[in-house]
Amino acid sequence: xxxxxxxxxxxxxxxxxxxxxxxxxxxxxxxxxxxxxxxxxxxxxxxxxxxxxxxxxxxxxxxxxxxxxxxxxxxxxxxxxxxxxxxxxxxxxxxxxxxxxxxxxxxxxxxxxxxxxxxxxxxxxxxxxxxxxxxxxxxxxxxxxxxxxxxxxxxxxxxxxxxxxxxxxxxxxxxxxxxxxxxxxxxxxxxxxxxxxxxxxxxxxxxxxxxxxxxxxxxxxxxxxxxxxxxxxxxxxxxxxxxxxxxxxxxxxxxxxxxxxxxxxxxxxxxxxxxxxxxxxxxxxxxxxxxxxxxxxxxxxxxxxxxxxxxxxxxxxxxxxxxxxxxxxxxxxxxxxxxxxxxxxxxxxxxxxxxxxxxxxxxxxxxxxxxxxxxxxxxxxxxxxxxxxxxxxxxxxxxxxxxxxxxxxxxx
Numbered sequence: 497x498x499x500x501x502x503x504x505x506x507x508x509x510x511x512x513x514x515x516x517x518x519x520x521x522x523x524x525x526x527x528x529x530x531x532x533x534x535x536x537x538x539x540x541x542x543x544x545x546x547x548x549x550x551x552x553x554x555x556x557x558x559x560x561x562x563x564x565x566x567x568x569x570x571x572x573x574x575x576x577x578x579x580x581x582x583x584x585x586x587x588x589x590x591x592x593x594x595x596x597x598x599x600x601x602x603x604x605x606x607x608x609x610x611x612x613x614x615x616x617x618x619x620x621x622x623x624x625x626x627x628x629x630x631x632x633x634x635x636x637x638x639x640x641x642x643x644x645x646x647x648x649x650x651x652x653x654x655x656x657x658x659x660x661x662x663x664x665x666x667x668x669x670x671x672x673x674x675x676x677x678x679x680x681x682x683x684x685x686x687x688x689x690x691x692x693x694x695x696x697x698x699x700x701x702x703x704x705x706x707x708x709x710x711x712x713x714x715x716x717x718x719x720x721x722x723x724x725x726x727x728x729x730x731x732x733x734x735x736x737x738x739x740x741x742x743x744x745x746x747x748x749x750x751x752x753x754x755x756x757x758x759x760x761x762x763x764x765x766x767x768x769x770x771x772x773x774x775x776x777x778x779x780x781x782x783x784x785x786x787x788x789x790x791x792x793x794x795x796x797x798x799x800x801x802x803x804x805x806x807x808x809x810x811x812x813x814x815x816x817x818x819x820x821x822x823x824x825x826x827x828x829x830x831x832x833x834x835x836x837x838x839x840x841x842x843x844x845x846x847x848x849x850x851x852x853x854x855x856x857x858x859x860x861x862x863x864x865x866x867x868x869x870x871x872x873x874x875x876x877x878x879x880x881x882x883x884x885x886x887x888x889x890x891x892x893x894x895x896x897x898x899x900x901x902x903x904x905x906x907x908x
Contacts, residue, residue: 529606530597531556536611539574539585540697542619542648546712548697553581553593553610561600568593574612588616588649588656618657618695620646621716623679632723635686635744641679641720643693657695657715660702664690673724686726686745692719726750731802731811735850735858737775738789739811741802748783752804758790761799761810772800796859814857818868821851821860824903831899833881833890841890845871845883849901865903872900 533554540548553576555564568576568583570591576583583593590613597605624644633639647655661675665687673683681691695716696702705713726745733739755774759766771792778787794800796816802809814820826848833843849869850861866886873883875897881890888899 528557530558530562530608532595532608532610534610537583537613539583539612539614540648541585541588541614541616543617543715550582550584551612553583553595555581555595555597555608559599559605562605563598563600565596565598566593567596568612573614583612585612585614588614590614615656615697616647616649616651616654617697617715618645618655618659619648619716621659621693621695621718623691623693623718623720625679626720627722632725633681633683634725634727635683637724638680638682639722641675641681641691641693641722643679643718645695645716657697658699658702659693659695662692662694664692681722683722683724686724689722689724690719691722692717726805726807728802728807728809731809733794733811733813733855733857734787735861736793736816737791738787739800739802741786741788741809743784743786746783747786748779750805752779752786753777755788755804758788759801759803760795761801766801771795814853814855814859816859818860820853821903822854824849824851824865824869824901826850826899826901827861831888833888835893841893843888843890844886845869845888845899845901846886851903868903870902872902874898874900 533556534551537551539551540546543549553566564579564581566576566578566581568574568591570589572587573589573591574583574585574593576593581595590611592609593612594607594609596607599605622644623641625640625642627633627639641661643659644652645655645659646652647657660677661679662669663673663675663681664670670689672685672687673681673689675681675691679693683689694714696705696713697715701713705711726743726747728741729744730742731739755777757768757774758772759768760772761767769792771790771794773791774788775791776789779785780787788802794813796813798813799810800813802811827850828848831843831848833841835841846866846869847862849865850858851865853859869886871883871886871888873881873888875881875895878895878897880892880895881888881897883889883899
């Protein structure tokens with residue numbers, strides 16, 4: 497009997513322990529107290545149309561019979577409706593919005609507070625240093641357009657907003673020119689550019705706009721234009737009747753192909769004869785190098801002037817004395833012997849040779865050198881061709897050999 501009593505007592509103790517573990521502590525499921533839907537809020541002065549100048553504070557966990565009285569610590573920054581908690585920006589700065597809660601008997605329940613920060617955005621922006629009328633920049637030249645502004649509060653020196661710049665053509669941002677956050681512009685190519693200044697509430701809003709420029713987050717905008725002119729980097733003679741002009745910009749969109757003449761400069765006067773009439777203008781793949789060919793031959797040791805769309809450059813033609821020749825070369829290398837209409841495989845070597853001066857300019861070519869050149873042909877003893885009278889004759893297609901041209905003591 498006694499043993500059984502002890503067992504029953506142990507069981508009762510165990511059950512009591514289990515019950516104490518699962519019994520809820522006092523107040524664990526008590527109702528939550530009141531709280532605000534926001535404890536910190538940014539408002540923007542003067543943005544009534546967007547609705548960002550106000551915020552409706554609300555209370556969570558309300559009880560029937562409670563009463564609410566809203567106040568602002570500084571009504572010069574933000575006012576709050578005493579009954580419904582709608583705060584409206586009135587000036588730049590920071591203030592506290594409070595709500596005092598009382599129950600149906602008028603006893604205080606709680607006082608809740610939130611911080612309101614009012615930002616002063618840029619209402620108007622202007623390009624303060626536009627280019628003067630008729631002024632142009634050149635490629636690589638920096639120019640500070642700068643900007644001025646007026647905020648919603650009428651300030652012109654201080655703002656919480658930011659201004660960012662873009663360089664555009666036909667409404668699209670270009671990659672041939674840049675402008676930094678301060679408005680310093682520089683172009684890599686000539687052209688007509690539109691400089692746009694846009695103001696935003698913050699850097700975050702600007703970053704949002706960069707990702708999606710359809711967002712209505714621009715607070716103010718201004719624009720101006722910039723004309724950037726091309727420059728001539730180098731002019732050099734190529735041969736007896738052609739020269740090259742290197743530009744710093746792509747000229748393919750210009751009318752350089754309509755160039756009609758260049759000028760011979762004698763005693764500081766610009767003269768034009770039939771020789772200076774332009775026969776052809778070719779641009780390379782980049783559009784930055786033009787090869788200009790004239791109808792006549794350049795006079796030796798003479799100054800010539802190139803003019804195009806306000807650009808000017810001069811170059812001196814090489815001396816044409818035979819003693820200026822420093823090397824001879826074949827125009828084509830290797831030479832290709834093409835069968836003519838009568839079935840002969842003949843190549844005029846005189847027409848395929850040219851002489852250059854120390855600057856690499858071709859000053860003689862073709863039959864100019866006929867009395868000073870000799871040619872030799874060597875095909876390793878196969879006897880599949882020969883040279884006679886300045887011409888190469890080949891017996892069969894596919895034959896190969898070496899041609900040596902000699903001009904006085906110069907060999908190429």
